[in-house]
Amino acid sequence: MQSRxxxxxxLGTGNLRSVTKAVNAVSPNSEVxxxxxxxVIADADQxxxxxxxxxxxxxxxxxxxxxxxxxxxxxLDEKPVLGICLGLQALYRYSSENxxxxxxxxxxxxxxxxxxxxxxxxxxxxxxMRKVPHMGWNRVKQTNAHPLWNSISDGERFYFVHSYYxxxxxxxQVSGQTEYGxxxxxxxxxxxxxxxxxxxxxxxxxxxxxLKNFTRWNGSC
Amino acid sequence: MPLAKRIIxxxxxxxxxxxxxxxxxxxxxxxxxxxxxxxxxxxGADEIAFLDITASSxxxxxxxxxxxxxxxxxxxxxxVGGGIRTLEDISRLLNAGADKVSINTTxxxxxxxxxxxxxxxxxxxxxxxxxxxxxxxxPDSPRKWEIFTHGGRTPTGVDAVVWAxxxxxxxxxxxxxxxxxxxGTKNGFDLDLMKTITSQTGIPxxxxxxxGNLEHLVEGVVEGGADAxxxxxxxxxxxxxxxxxxxxxxxQGIEIRL
Numbered sequence: 001m002q003s004r005x006x007x008x009x010x011l012g013t014g015n016l017r018s019v020t021k022a023v024n025a026v027s028p029n030s031e032v033x034x035x036x037x038x039x040v041i042a043d044a045d046q047x048x049x050x051x052x053x054x055x056x057x058x059x060x061x062x063x064x065x066x067x068x069x070x071x072x073x074x075x076l077d078e079k080p081v082l083g084i085c086l087g088l089q090a091l092y093r094y095s096s097e098n099x100x101x102x103x104x105x106x107x108x109x110x111x112x113x114x115x116x117x118x119x120x121x122x123x124x125x126x127x128x129m130r131k132v133p134h135m136g137w138n139r140v141k142q143t144n145a146h147p148l149w150n151s152i153s154d155g156e157r158f159y160f161v162h163s164y165y166x167x168x169x170x171x172x173q174v175s176g177q178t179e180y181g182x183x184x185x186x187x188x189x190x191x192x193x194x195x196x197x198x199x200x201x202x203x204x205x206x207x208x209x210x211l212k213n214f215t216r217w218n219g220s221c
Numbered sequence: 222m223p224l225a226k227r228i229i230x231x232x233x234x235x236x237x238x239x240x241x242x243x244x245x246x247x248x249x250x251x252x253x254x255x256x257x258x259x260x261x262x263x264x265g266a267d268e269i270a271f272l273d274i275t276a277s278s279x280x281x282x283x284x285x286x287x288x289x290x291x292x293x294x295x296x297x298x299x300x301v302g303g304g305i306r307t308l309e310d311i312s313r314l315l316n317a318g319a320d321k322v323s324i325n326t327t328x329x330x331x332x333x334x335x336x337x338x339x340x341x342x343x344x345x346x347x348x349x350x351x352x353x354x355x356x357x358x359x360p361d362s363p364r365k366w367e368i369f370t371h372g373g374r375t376p377t378g379v380d381a382v383v384w385a386x387x388x389x390x391x392x393x394x395x396x397x398x399x400x401x402x403x404x405g406t407k408n409g410f411d412l413d414l415m416k417t418i419t420s421q422t423g424i425p426x427x428x429x430x431x432x433g434n435l436e437h438l439v440e441g442v443v444e445g446g447a448d449a450x451x452x453x454x455x456x457x458x459x460x461x462x463x464x465x466x467x468x469x470x471x472x473q474g475i476e477i478r479l
Contacts, residue, residue: 052342053341053346102333131448136396137227161345163344
């Protein structure tokens with residue numbers, strides 16, 4: 001198989017080395033680069049957009065009008081893209097984190113804190129308090145078929161760590177759902193975009209399988 | 222609830238080797254950290270914790286190398302603690318492949334550090350380690366615990382439960398609660414301590430200190446209310462595998478990733 005160039009976009013937060021090592025492990029022939037260089041992003045065949053921490057700090061690196069933002073936006077438009085954690089949340093129109101942040105608006109819906117989920121999220125007396133962040137291994141129900149789910153069982157567990165969740169408006173764009181007091185979108189897909197709330201690079205076999213599927217994906221469903 | 226309770230094998234690392242002591246002393250060698258971590262990963266550990274107990278700061282680079290090497294072959298979350306004093310220390314460990322850092326002494330000496338660290342890196346990667354020891358309380362009043370620093374050597378006079386709540390407010394994403402009275406004894410977790418903390422905080426808590434058999438792990442979750450259980454010696458010396466522990470817990474009706 002020909003070598004593919006994969007760029008892991010470096011917006012200065014999170015553990016990017018793990019993403020890179022995990023992709024190397026499943027696809028030794030791919031050339032993986034961690035970069036914030038617009039030219040490297042433009043030259044790549046595929047883009048991974050990972051992010052952890054506060055979305056405001058993360059989005060600040062993509063200044064409106066900057067070359068970096070243009071390179072990322074045009075990759076989101078045309079290349080196969082995998083968004084991870086903040087890389088999922090940023091695809092939505094709006095996040096309530098950090099006094100409200102405007103996202104890319106490519107997928108319909110908004111991002112909210114678990115505490116904004118309302119009564120459904122409240123504790124049940126026999127189960128104790130539901131902790132935030134939602135941290136640990138939870139199940140992902142595959143709500144739509146997608147090449148990135150190949151060889152992964154429906155209901156498989158992945159590793160999550162987040163306090164904000166995405167509330168999707170268009171069920172056609174929801175590819176996976178997870179329950180934590182409420183049912184939220186844990187994987188979203190639209191055309192060349194696939195994005196997950198969990199961390200495939202930290203989800204052992206299931207996560208590595210998803211990354212391997214991504215390295216073989218041409219961006220169509 | 223579909224979220225699984227986690228089993229976390231902990232590796233105490235001294236100058237690049239895994240060691241284990243009793244009540245924080247009498248260290249025994251338990252192997253090469255990279256090999257031990259890879260074995261736990263194969264057995265299905267949900268996460269791995271490294272505690273760098275190297276006393277001298279000259280050898281701090283060693284733990285960064287250990288994390289770097291482990292992160293190349295182990296694709297589950299890694300938590301690293303011990304000797305973290307600055308944002309730069311955190312940054313180096315995260316860049317080496319750690320997902321979370323656990324902080325104890327520095328948090329006590331400078332409580333603002335937890336706020337700064339969680340604002341900078343996100344609270345998902347800031348674990349506050351609480352080493353607690355029971356202290357005398359008034360007759361007929363509830364038990365009390367005090368926190369200790371410097372690997373359990375220095376008393377602080379600070380109440381453990383008050384401290385846990387304060388750290389949650391400062392931006393800790395998780396608490397690692399170790400009972401110093403139970404650590405290494407194999408008599409089980411201090412369930413009162415765990416229950417008191419888990420019922421009064423809204424962030425995940427890891428129970429630590431005292432695991433001697435698989436029933437203790439179950440108690441930590443069911444009675445202590447822990448979201449994760451941490452153990453060292455029962456896994457290091459081959460008494461149980463992580464897989465056996467997970468199967469046992471699942472049979473007791475606990476939600477586990479198998």
